Amino acid sequence: MFKFLFDRDTWQEVFDSFSKNKLRSVLTMVGVWWGILLLIGLLGSARGLENAFNRLFGDFATNSVFIWGQSTGIPFKGFQEGRRVQLSLTDTKKVEENIEGIEFVVPRNLRQTSVTRKFQSGNFRVAGDYPLLDMVEKKRLLNGRFINQNDINNKRKVAVISEDIYKQLFEKKEQAVGQYILINNINFKVIGVHKLSNVNMGPPIDMHIPFTTFQQIFNQGDKIGWVMITGKPDYDIVQIEQDSKLLLKNLNNIHPDDKRAFGSANAGKEFGKVTGFLTGMQFLTWFVGIATLIAGVFAIGNILLITVRERTKEIGVRRALGATPFEIKRQIVVEAVFLTLVAGILGIITGGWILILLDHLFGQGDDAAIVNASVSILVVFIALFILVVLGTLIGLIPAFKATSVKPIEALREE
Amino acid sequence: MLEIKNLHKSYPIGDSSLHVLKGINLSVKEGEMVAIMGSSGSGKSTLLNIIGMLDEADSGDYILDELPIKNLTEKKAAVYRNKFLGFIFQSFNLINYKNALENVALPLYYQGMKRKQRQEKALFHLEKVGLADWAHHLPKELSGGQKQRVAIARALAANPKLLLADEPTGALDTATSHEIMAFIQQLNDEGKTILMVTHEEDIASMCKRIVRLKDGVIMEDKPVTQVRASQYV
Numbered sequence: 001m002f003k004f005l006f007d008r009d010t011w012q013e014v015f016d017s018f019s020k021n022k023l024r025s026v027l028t029m030v031g032v033w034w035g036i037l038l039l040i041g042l043l044g045s046a047r048g049l050e051n052a053f054n055r056l057f058g059d060f061a062t063n064s065v066f067i068w069g070q071s072t073g074i075p076f077k078g079f080q081e082g083r084r085v086q087l088s089l090t091d092t093k094k095v096e097e098n099i100e101g102i103e104f105v106v107p108r109n110l111r112q113t114s115v116t117r118k119f120q121s122g123n124f125r126v127a128g129d130y131p132l133l134d135m136v137e138k139k140r141l142l143n144g145r146f147i148n149q150n151d152i153n154n155k156r157k158v159a160v161i162s163e164d165i166y167k168q169l170f171e172k173k174e175q176a177v178g179q180y181i182l183i184n185n186i187n188f189k190v191i192g193v194h195k196l197s198n199v200n201m202g203p204p205i206d207m208h209i210p211f212t213t214f215q216q217i218f219n220q221g222d223k224i225g226w227v228m229i230t231g232k233p234d235y236d237i238v239q240i241e242q243d244s245k246l247l248l249k250n251l252n253n254i255h256p257d258d259k260r261a262f263g264s265a266n267a268g269k270e271f272g273k274v275t276g277f278l279t280g281m282q283f284l285t286w287f288v289g290i291a292t293l294i295a296g297v298f299a300i301g302n303i304l305l306i307t308v309r310e311r312t313k314e315i316g317v318r319r320a321l322g323a324t325p326f327e328i329k330r331q332i333v334v335e336a337v338f339l340t341l342v343a344g345i346l347g348i349i350t351g352g353w354i355l356i357l358l359d360h361l362f363g364q365g366d367d368a369a370i371v372n373a374s375v376s377i378l379v380v381f382i383a384l385f386i387l388v389v390l391g392t393l394i395g396l397i398p399a400f401k402a403t404s405v406k407p408i409e410a411l412r413e414e
Numbered sequence: 415m416l417e418i419k420n421l422h423k424s425y426p427i428g429d430s431s432l433h434v435l436k437g438i439n440l441s442v443k444e445g446e447m448v449a450i451m452g453s454s455g456s457g458k459s460t461l462l463n464i465i466g467m468l469d470e471a472d473s474g475d476y477i478l479d480e481l482p483i484k485n486l487t488e489k490k491a492a493v494y495r496n497k498f499l500g501f502i503f504q505s506f507n508l509i510n511y512k513n514a515l516e517n518v519a520l521p522l523y524y525q526g527m528k529r530k531q532r533q534e535k536a537l538f539h540l541e542k543v544g545l546a547d548w549a550h551h552l553p554k555e556l557s558g559g560q561k562q563r564v565a566i567a568r569a570l571a572a573n574p575k576l577l578l579a580d581e582p583t584g585a586l587d588t589a590t591s592h593e594i595m596a597f598i599q600q601l602n603d604e605g606k607t608i609l610m611v612t613h614e615e616d617i618a619s620m621c622k623r624i625v626r627l628k629d630g631v632i633m634e635d636k637p638v639t640q641v642r643a644s645q646y647v
Binding site: 008009016017019020313314316317318319320321322323324325326327403406407408411 | 497521572
């Protein structure tokens with residue numbers, strides 16, 4: 001049945017009628033070309049944005065929540081409202097032991113304090129951290145290393161400083177690792193310089209020192225400022241947050257309904273919003289692309305209808321010479337499919353160029369707004385398949401129109 | 415080879431209908447050259463269209479080469495047209511974006527003939543009408559007489575039993591008309607059966623038999639002494 005597709009004459013006929021009506025054919029194809037160009041361009045950009053977001057969040061355990069103590073809002077068990085809530089290391093241990101689905105619990109202490117080096121000094125945010133922080137918030141180190149377990153065990157006086165602080169305290173191109181800085185008038189050795197990541201929960205930290213060291217120099221004892229909790233991938237972080245808060249309230253004599261006692265920031269929730277937005281955008285992209293495509297295919301059908309009208313006489317002559325209605329229909333459908341396919345393939349190619357252009361303009365560097373804007377080959381094939389189907393369907397309309405006129409009437413047409 | 419008995423045809427016009435052919439009886443033998451004459455509205459073109467299977471009669475019999483032509487599907491009509499009939503039109507009806515050779519080869523294409531064979535055969539027929547040198551020219555580059563000769567070559571290409579010509583000289587000047595008629599006569603001499611519609615007496619007199627139609631009936635059907643067109647050329 002499809003033998004005619006491999007027949008040179010079929011294509012000769014297609015090319016003849018194409019080259020005879022170059023302008024019209026090209027104008028027709030523009031519709032479909034534009035549709036598929038939009039589809040590829042939009043899908044690619046949406047994917048690029050998604051990749052960019054993923055890269056942004058890539059340094060960060062998205063399934064995590066930060067909890068810190070505030071002051072109570074409801075009197076409870078003889079305590080008045082407005083009591084300061086202080087989290088402790090014991091609390092975090094209990095949370096880790098009792099709540100289901102927890103991967104990491106990372107306590108942190110935080111303090112604003114003076115830091116001096118040579119003649120430069122300033123007030124900076126210093127955090128006492130565990131090496132585990134690296135698992136929750138991937139640290140991008142420019143130089144040196146992050147805090148390790150030895151630092152914790154030996155309460156070493158070492159600091160990992162941010163790039164910003166490095167620029168403020170050190171000369172250009174000066175080696176920071178191995179140098180000493182004064183934190184709270186105590187000498188600390190710089191062991192690493194890190195770049196602030198794009199996504200931060202809570203305030204950006206200027207320098208990290210070992211948790212145990214922080215405990216000692218600031219006399220913290222068991223007290224902690226923050227706790228970061230990371231859930232295992234298949235657990236709901238919102239649920240974990242609720243469970244942990246309830247347990248913490250119980251441990252600290254706080255009314256179970258007290259909403260003010262603990263502050264929290266749930267990365268999972270925020271991340272969910274972004275992914276929801278991206279999904280919405282992808283849907284919109286498909287919708288717009290396919291709608292444009294359909295409009296383009298209709299344009300082809302429309303033009304072919306006009307073409308058939310113009311070629312009524314020619315079709316009459318062909319039928320007088322012995323063309324069967326099926327042969328006439330087939331020819332018109334082949335022309336329709338051919339036009340849509342060529343336009344579609346050109347659209348895919350130029351769509352690819354647009355993605356390359358986008359990549360050149362916005363896709364370079366670490367902070368690129370669009371990362372690896374691309375369309376999967378499957379999508380391309382699906383789009384082509386849809387084109388062939390739509391082209392066939394739309395070609396049937398003029399095809400039936402062409403053979404609905406009796407040859408005698410077609411011949412009489414002047 | 416052609417038998418028509420009591421053929422009727424009417425066209426609906428609004429609520430009433432126009433009775434165009436009112437019982438036509440016609441018999442044409444092989445090798446004849448018949449002119450169908452009549453004023454406009456006499457039904458001569460309708461008759462030719464029915465014979466050409468482009469139109470269908472309401473009632474009556476039409477037998478072509480012992481084959482009854484009745485209730486044909488579009489597909490079958492197309493196959494019969496291709497196999498048995500060659501058409502020559504007043505306005506040539508060449509396909510304007512195909513060159514002479516491709517135009518001539520078109521009926522062969524619909525016969526399903528291979529490309530190479532088709533082109534050879536088309537060239538042979540173009541040679542016959544003396545236009546082999548013009549094979550690769552488009553119709554717009556040809557004169558009226560040349561166009562009609564290409565159309566004749568096209569009509570001959572499938573080697574039909576019957577050649578149908580609808581005012582073949584209607585769009586041509588006298589000299590060219592005679593040239594074309596001489597050619598058609600030559601085809602008849604070679605044994606082709608030819609049926610042509612015309613309203614010009616001098617063209618009709620170049621045939622061997624004249625059938626006169628008036629208001630849908632045959633008024634007169636008589637053989638004539640053929641005037642050779644070659645004497646004018």
